[in-house]
Amino acid sequence: MANPTATLETSLGNVEIELFTDLMPVTAGNFIELAKSGFYDGLHFHRVIDGFMIQFGCPHSRDPNSPRAGTGDSPNGTIEDEHPENAKLSNEPGTLSMANTGRPNSGGCQFFINTVHNAYLDWFSAGPSKHPVFGKVTSGMDVIKKIESAQTGAGDRPMTPLQMVKVTVHD
DSSP, X not given: OOOOEEEEXXXXXXXXXXXXXXXXXXXXXXXXXXXXXXXXTTOBOOEEETTTEEEEXXXXXXXXXXXXXXXXXXXXXXXXXXXXXXXXXXXXTTEEEXXXXXXXXXXXXXXXEESSOOGGXXXXXXXXXXXXXXXXXXXOHHHHXXXXXXXXXXXXXXXXXXXXXXXXXXX
16 A cells, blocks of 8 residues: 655645655654644744755744744644654655654654755664654655745744645545
């Protein structure tokens, strides 16, 4: 059975992703549940760092100017960290990875899309950061690059709001 896909309809264009429910069922399943509930629709990218990643999914980012954007928790709470030996997926360009606070089992609703290879973020690397990959961009990296190159201000927030208009999961 094929993995589900999703369309990320952003204010700069659409991105198609594959969600690794076969290898990362908890993390990918959490994203799918939130997306199907409409949680992500209307939120904004709240952290964009050129040459690193773009981050999304904070409930406080509904207001793109909220000083709390980036600090919000999932309405479903946190999820257990997933570190399966058969899923050593590196944080390569175009991969979706679970954001967390740095503490174990602190992922929830926020995720980021890597724009470069951030191997030091891999859960199986020697570094302190542990960010499990749970999906990848299959088309629309041009849109990701447009978002990545947006002019940013304080807190790496885009100066012009960039919205996730709608996330549609295709089972």
